[in-house]
Amino acid sequence: MMTPVQQVVMAIIQITVLVSIILLIVPLMTFAERKVIGYIQVRLGATRQAGGIRGFAAGINKLSWAMGRIPILSFFRGLPVFAADGLKLLLKEDIVPDRADRFVFVIAPVICMIPAFATFAVICFYPGTLFTFPTTFPIIGGLPFTGFLTDINVGLLYIMAVGSIGVYGIVLGGWASNSKYPLLGGLRSAAQIISYEIPLSLSLLVAVVLSGTLNFRELSLYLAGVPMVTAAGEIVQMPLIAAIPLFFGFFFYITCGFAETNRVPFDLAEAETELVSGFHTEYSGMKFAWFMLAEYANMMAVSAIAAGFFLGGHYLLPFGLQRFVPDSIPFLAQPSLLFFFGKVFFLLFTFLWVRATLPRYRYDQLMSVGWKWLIPVTLVNLVIAATIRLIF
């Protein structure tokens, strides 16, 4: 049992590590966004701030250009752009419009960012101890460093509750700017996020109905299809047929997740071609960066939730198919941090992939997709899941 001081110190260490990882991945994501979209559109993406390529690598580069191929190294040219981006946003002048509501204008990016980061408090990256601190450490010696921050029994509700706070940042940012396009963007976004929260929750409820728990760790273990011990001490395993609603639920969830994070094809809050750039038109410098941070952190959270619930979490195979991997295989049968992060990165790539592929929805199309299609089909999916739960 940890003493309160140990608990606090441990929590601070874990939070620091987690936030550093997020803050490292987010700028890399902006770089990857340029490069992936560039690659899909058959161009190189960002190549400035590249530094020189010298020596052997330069020889390979020249050789591949001579052979008429784009050298692989060219895809990593421009990697310093992400550092330059951050520096630029930090040093830029921070403008507050004259007639803006100053207090709300300043607080809106904060309201946007805090929920985006707070979501990660309950996400379970690994269902156990990653390593133990050596006993030579002063306060926390001998304590385990777990793969999750907290293990509360209402984890899923917490995710949904905290996620529903994030919309205030967008709406208030749009309103406080006291300008036409941001207000339109903010209003659109509020309607969109409130509408898509319903099918999002319904598709997540499939996972809850099947497993009978709200704890993120237990949910991801149960839905991976391996035998799991509940809090009451029983051993349960998901029936194989439950893979069907889980499979469809994944696609519904990802669709709603795109809408919740304001990404293409549902990026009506920003909509550069019609609204200049939507709710953050008047923002500059670090405040703008906070909106961006929140957006990318939300993308990561959506990816992590989808990976944890639908894609088998810390195990190799998605949709509860892990049972087909025999226990005798050394690495593949065990839960691993690598599998989880692999799935998260694949889903993050999917965000970019979709952005480069699909055009934006019109506003009425967006609403009719949400209310007339997604809510009914997620309800049907939920009924199927409940039937499976009842019978098997």
Place this chain on the structure above:
Amino acid sequence: MNALFITIGQNLFFVFGLLACAGAAAMVLSKSAVHSVLSFLFSMIMVAACFLCLSAEFLGMAQLLIYAGGIVVLFLFVVMLVELTKYKEKSLFALQTKWSIPLILVAMATFAYTMKSNLFNAPASVALTLPPDLVQGLSVSAQNAQSVSRGLFAGFLLPLEILSVILLVSLVGALVLAKSERVA
């Protein structure tokens, strides 16, 4: 140090309660309607934190999800769309001062009495728990959400269903109102 943290943990409820009251006061006192809604949001989040301090996790999260995430957004929506600036000089919210002050005093006395008799006295002799046949195979202290759901869907199923019918009626009513306006 340990003792300090334990004391803080035991008194967090009062901290969050006071913050909730501060949010409510700011809601009443602020000049701009949007600031009022923001204070209301703050107050709601603090109430959810109070529930968490009483280890009612499900209730706390439901409070966040429904009030902070749903209802206050609608308030904000309405306040932002309705032009309130023209009422600024008329002191719209200060019309019934002479009636409200005695009412507030009575309400505060009631709350103070309830708090005194509930918070600072000995705890109730019988704790409010589920009947033993409902909690089979459930560890109530660790599975708060499951216990609440057992209580709702096994113990109080009929009241819950009646409540859902009432909500459905209000939903249909809202639809009818919106529809008739559009036809006319």
